[in-house]
Structures are given as C-alpha cells and as structure tokens.
Amino acid sequence: MTSIDTPSNGLSLRFEAEELDTNDKFQLNRKQRRDLGHLIITTSETERPITLFCNGLTVVGRGRNTVLQALRSGLFELVQSGKEDAGVIVLPSFTSPKKGQYNILSTSFPQYREVSISVLTETTHVLWREVLQPGRTYGLRLAEKAGEVFACYTDGLEGGAEVSPSAQKLPVHREGGGTYYFTVHDDPAPPKLFARLEMPSKAYLNGPDPFTLIIEYTTDSDEPFVFDKSRSPLSVTTLCTGANLHCIDQLIDCRDNDTGEKVEWGAVFVCYDYDPHPVFPDDGDYVEISANRPWRFECTLEELGNEKEYVRSMEGLKADRTYKAQVGGPSGFRRWQYGKKGDLLAGTREEKMKRWEVDMERLGYLDVEKIEEDLYFETVA
Known part of the structure; x- marks a missing residue:
C-alpha cells in the first residue's frame, strides 16, 4: 500500500x-x-x-x-x-x-x-x-x-x-x-585457482585423430587443499549410457571466428527424472591441488560419425572454419578445505560427511581466474 x-x-x-x-x-x-x-x-x-x-x-x-x-x-x-x-x-x-x-x-x-x-x-x-x-x-x-x-x-x-x-x-x-x-x-581470503585452456590447432571432424580439450588448474597456495568438483561441468558421471559430460559449452566458450556465432554443441547430459548424483560425492569428484601440484582436466571429443553422438560429440562444428575458444566454466567451487585428499576422504562415508561439515562462510568461495588468451583451431572434414 x-x-x-x-x-x-x-x-x-x-x-x-x-x-x-x-x-x-x-x-x-x-x-x-x-x-x-x-x-x-x-x-x-x-x-x-x-x-x-x-x-x-x-x-x-x-x-x-x-x-x-x-x-x-x-x-x-x-x-x-x-x-x-x-x-x-x-x-x-x-x-x-x-x-x-x-x-x-x-x-x-x-x-x-x-x-x-x-x-x-x-x-x-x-x-x-x-x-x-x-x-x-x-x-x-x-x-x-x-x-x-x-x-x-x-x-x-x-x-x-x-x-x-x-x-x-x-x-x-x-x-x-x-x-x-x-x-x-576479516577472515583470510581463500586461495585462488587459475584456469588455462589447451587444445590442438586442428579438429578432424571425421578422421582418426582425437580432439582433446585440456583445462589446467593451478593455484597460488603452497599449502595443499582439496575441492569438490561434483555438480559442475568437470564432473563426469558414469551411467548406463557410459561416461557422459553435462555439456561441452559449460567447459569452453567456442565461437566462429568470422561470424561470432556461438557453437551449439551436440553433446548434452542425458535427461533424467531423478538426480543421478550420490548424497555424498564419490572420491573421484575431489581434487587435491597445490602450487607445485597442478590438476589437468581432459575431455576428448569424438568424430561426427560415432554411434553415440550425444557423448562428447563434435556435432555443432562446421568443416573448413576457424573457431575461437576460451575457458567457459565453472567460475568457482563452494566446497573445499585445506589438507590432503587421503586424509580428508579417509574412513567410512559417514565419517567423510562429518569431516566435510565445515563453515564455508568462514573459508570463503573458491574463485577461478582465467589466465589464457583466446585459442584458435581449424576444422577439417
């Protein structure tokens, strides 16, 4: 009123x-x-x-x-x-x-x-x-x-x-x-993560040569820490259809260099009527990293003619074009803590869940900073 x-x-x-x-x-x-x-x-x-x-x-x-x-x-x-x-x-x-x-x-x-x-x-x-x-x-x-x-x-x-x-x-x-x-x-700021993209200069749409995206993560922290990458594009869940990635354009931002048109990738996470993630993430969804121990995430796209085109497919790319790409995500991680992975994930699932009940407001949000320039690659039929 x-x-x-x-x-x-x-x-x-x-x-x-x-x-x-x-x-x-x-x-x-x-x-x-x-x-x-x-x-x-x-x-x-x-x-x-x-x-x-x-x-x-x-x-x-x-x-x-x-x-x-x-x-x-x-x-x-x-x-x-x-x-x-x-x-x-x-x-x-x-x-x-x-x-x-x-x-x-x-x-x-x-x-x-x-x-x-x-x-x-x-x-x-x-x-x-x-x-x-x-x-x-x-x-x-x-x-x-x-x-x-x-x-x-x-x-x-x-x-x-x-x-x-x-x-x-x-x-x-x-x-x-x-x-x-x-x-x-004035709690201390959390450590930073830096993301850098690597990829081949040519993508063979129907040839035998694999096209592998690599995102290398580094940090400014000398002390090791572990972060949870589940429920992000970096989490690959093994289901009845195989190892499926949520969506390629959640990993990289890829555009036609001449037109600026964004690539609409064919690889998508299969639709489910339920949440496929466990109540507590699997050990493989936790990553240990420190200043002298980077982490490299790899994703290989398959040729257009494969039988499972929805699995990391190269569908969306056109032949004889030049594309520009950069890291697309994720922007950060909300669950992390200092320590070694072996120590933080030791014991039963109940013990792990109790150990990870930490005050994230006090630890802070783990941001990701992109440090690379745009990368370019050519597509070959």
Missing part, C-alpha cells in the same frame, strides 16, 4: 533492508557481491513519466545502485550499532557534477506505482577497510535529509536528460524505512 506521505505530484523514497542471516558475514577479504536491500520509489503520477535525480544514485545495468556512492553523497548513512552517541560515520564526501538519474514511468493504477532498485556493494572495496572495524556491527539506512534529491517530469527535460533552470522540480519525500545491520569479519 502507498504511503500517506507520498506527494500527489512527486515521488517518495524508502529503503527496505534485507533480513540479515546469522551465517551471512560481511567479509573484508572476500569478493562478495552483497545485496543489502532495495530503494523503493513510489509515484502516484498517472499521466507523465518522472525522472529522479540525486548524487549517489549510480544505476548499474538495470535497477541496481552501488551503496558506496550513495554513502559518500549523503543519500545513505552508516551508524555503529549499540552506540547511541556515536552519530553518523562519515565517509570521504563525493559529489558528482552529473547527478545519477532513474526514469519512473507513469502508473495506470489509480493509487500508485513502485519501482525497486537493488542496493549492492563489493565488500573488498578499499573504502570499507578505511571505515569499518572487524568485529563491530554497523547499520545502513536512508538519510533523513542529507544528499541532494529531486525529480522532474521527464518530458520537460532538455534533450531528454539535462535539467534546465526553468524545469519544474517535484518534491521527493523520504519515508522512515529499515536499517540493514551487518557484522564485519
């Missing part, structure tokens, strides 16, 4: 904060794309679109706002939880000569229209480290008055974007909204 304070010819703003999960940690050393809540814009205008202007409103893509700009401009404010006399925590101010803007269409409903903009942040930004202290809890909220905010009818703007001195500025009311509370952690 619309607020009773929403101006009849203007806009109303409020911040709807996300509910904080007790296991959801604000990690200064982890690249976390955090959704902190939503900035809700309400209008009752039924005939003309309105454009909202304010410093700190940086819309990324469609309907997303970066919270640091909003804090530095005064649109949002940060307070330390539990300290009534602490006041607002001041960040280095920033006012852009070109104000952020967002267009709100008129509503066909007799009461109101609401537009939601996600409020996002990257937790490793240098400004967070300058302002936040690990172990403390902070609150983020919409400022009552600070930060310049106004609106204009969109059809009255010069060139559709610029605000002229004669433009009618509409009121923007700020509603009392929610506060997003978060506790800061």
Whole structure:
C-alpha cells in the first residue's frame, strides 16, 4: 500500500533492508557481491513519466545502485550499532557534477506505482577497510535529509536528460524505512585457482585423430587443499549410457571466428527424472591441488560419425572454419578445505560427511581466474 506521505505530484523514497542471516558475514577479504536491500520509489503520477535525480544514485545495468556512492553523497548513512552517541560515520564526501538519474514511468493504477532498485556493494572495496572495524556491527539506512534529491517530469527535460533552470522540480519525500545491520569479519581470503585452456590447432571432424580439450588448474597456495568438483561441468558421471559430460559449452566458450556465432554443441547430459548424483560425492569428484601440484582436466571429443553422438560429440562444428575458444566454466567451487585428499576422504562415508561439515562462510568461495588468451583451431572434414 502507498504511503500517506507520498506527494500527489512527486515521488517518495524508502529503503527496505534485507533480513540479515546469522551465517551471512560481511567479509573484508572476500569478493562478495552483497545485496543489502532495495530503494523503493513510489509515484502516484498517472499521466507523465518522472525522472529522479540525486548524487549517489549510480544505476548499474538495470535497477541496481552501488551503496558506496550513495554513502559518500549523503543519500545513505552508516551508524555503529549499540552506540547511541556515536552519530553518523562519515565517509570521504563525493559529489558528482552529473547527478545519477532513474526514469519512473507513469502508473495506470489509480493509487500508485513502485519501482525497486537493488542496493549492492563489493565488500573488498578499499573504502570499507578505511571505515569499518572487524568485529563491530554497523547499520545502513536512508538519510533523513542529507544528499541532494529531486525529480522532474521527464518530458520537460532538455534533450531528454539535462535539467534546465526553468524545469519544474517535484518534491521527493523520504519515508522512515529499515536499517540493514551487518557484522564485519576479516577472515583470510581463500586461495585462488587459475584456469588455462589447451587444445590442438586442428579438429578432424571425421578422421582418426582425437580432439582433446585440456583445462589446467593451478593455484597460488603452497599449502595443499582439496575441492569438490561434483555438480559442475568437470564432473563426469558414469551411467548406463557410459561416461557422459553435462555439456561441452559449460567447459569452453567456442565461437566462429568470422561470424561470432556461438557453437551449439551436440553433446548434452542425458535427461533424467531423478538426480543421478550420490548424497555424498564419490572420491573421484575431489581434487587435491597445490602450487607445485597442478590438476589437468581432459575431455576428448569424438568424430561426427560415432554411434553415440550425444557423448562428447563434435556435432555443432562446421568443416573448413576457424573457431575461437576460451575457458567457459565453472567460475568457482563452494566446497573445499585445506589438507590432503587421503586424509580428508579417509574412513567410512559417514565419517567423510562429518569431516566435510565445515563453515564455508568462514573459508570463503573458491574463485577461478582465467589466465589464457583466446585459442584458435581449424576444422577439417
């Protein structure tokens, strides 16, 4: 329902904060794309679109706002939880000569229209480290008055974007909204994985020569660790039809070098009405890796004329073409821990499951960084 304070010819703003999960940690050393809540814009205008202007409103893509700009401009404010006399925590101010803007269409409903903009942040930004202290809890909220905010009818703007001195500025009311509370952690960043693609320079579509893709994974960690590759394109499940790969284009991004057209691979994971993966992954789905022990994943595509074309087939490639390829995925792994594979997978299945019940929020997400340039190969009939 619309607020009773929403101006009849203007806009109303409020911040709807996300509910904080007790296991959801604000990690200064982890690249976390955090959704902190939503900035809700309400209008009752039924005939003309309105454009909202304010410093700190940086819309990324469609309907997303970066919270640091909003804090530095005064649109949002940060307070330390539990300290009534602490006041607002001041960040280095920033006012852009070109104000952020967002267009709100008129509503066909007799009461109101609401537009939601996600409020996002990257937790490793240098400004967070300058302002936040690990172990403390902070609150983020919409400022009552600070930060310049106004609106204009969109059809009255010069060139559709610029605000002229004669433009009618509409009121923007700020509603009392929610506060997003978060506790800061500085657990160490997880190790990194680096992926590099290798492949032959020629692919024989009907010849005897195999075409083998190799993705070599390396890491910056001197200490060995083990990650779980199950439920990813790197997991090959042996079923009644043989060793099937989920889908080739989950491994590599492959495109025609002349047209840019993406290859539609014929090799797909057979459709099932049930989950073929075990409750706990097989030992073969765990990989041990360290700085001096890389891991190489291999996948050989078969010629077009094989009897099982759905199994790692080269269907999708055309003869006498040049293709460009790079690593396509996965982007990371959510389950891993330090140690040797023999130790971490010793004992019964129940003992393994208990050993792998670890706090992944504390360990962090294992990202994969692609380090190779595009590779090219030619197809031969």
